[in-house]
Amino acid sequence: MAALFSALLVGDGSAWADPPPDRKRELIYQLRHDCGSCHGMTLKGGLGPSLLPTALVDRDKEYLQEVILSGVPGRPMPPWRFEISETEAAWLVRQLKEGVEDVQ
Ligand code: HEC
Incomplete structure (x- = not known):
């Protein structure tokens, strides 16, 4: 139990575990298509604002996670x-902050 707990705390120091690889692929697909229908396929903005890292520098991760949820x-x-x-929302926010790359 203690080992599991500390495993969750590695990485960027947050207590969140990443979603499994298949789910990451689905989330990136959803980001480009569902979210992309408003925020643009390349996330540069459309009906919704740009979600590129430059547009989000001043935004808290917690705020962005809350908006998504x-x-x-x-x-x-x-x-x-x-x-x-x-x-998953916390993971998506990290992708947006760092720049979305397609999951292999
Ligand atoms: C129907 C259109 C639409 C869809 C679909 C949509 N969004 Fe949005 N989104 C918006 C609009 C409009 C805003 C700006 C809201 C406001 O006025 O604060 C926004 C705001 C945001 C913000 C906050 C940006 C900021 O700088 O404050 C994030 C993050 C976000 N959306 C992520 C997503 C994600 C992730 C998805 C897909 C899971 C998604 N959105 C799908 C329309 C959309």
Whole structure:
């Protein structure tokens, strides 16, 4: 149990484990297609704002995770918590902050 717990704490020091590789591929696909329909396939922005690292430098990871999970009330950004878990949202935010690369 202690070993499992410390395994979750390696990496960037957060307590989140990464989603498994297959799920990462699905999430990146979803990012380009579902999210891309508003934020642009290359995430440069469209109906929704740019999600490129330069556009997100001033944004907290917690804030971005919350927007993905809960959406923005009264704005077209929908909540995704029915499809995307907290762990997955945290992972997606890291991808967005670092620049999205397709998972092999
Ligand atoms: C129907 C259109 C639409 C879809 C689909 C959509 N978004 Fe958004 N998103 C928006 C809009 C519009 C905003 C700006 C909301 C506001 O006014 O604050 C936004 C805001 C955001 C923000 C906050 C950006 C910032 O700088 O504050 C993030 C992060 C985000 N979206 C991620 C996603 C992700 C990830 C997905 C897919 C899982 C997604 N969005 C799907 C329309 C959309």
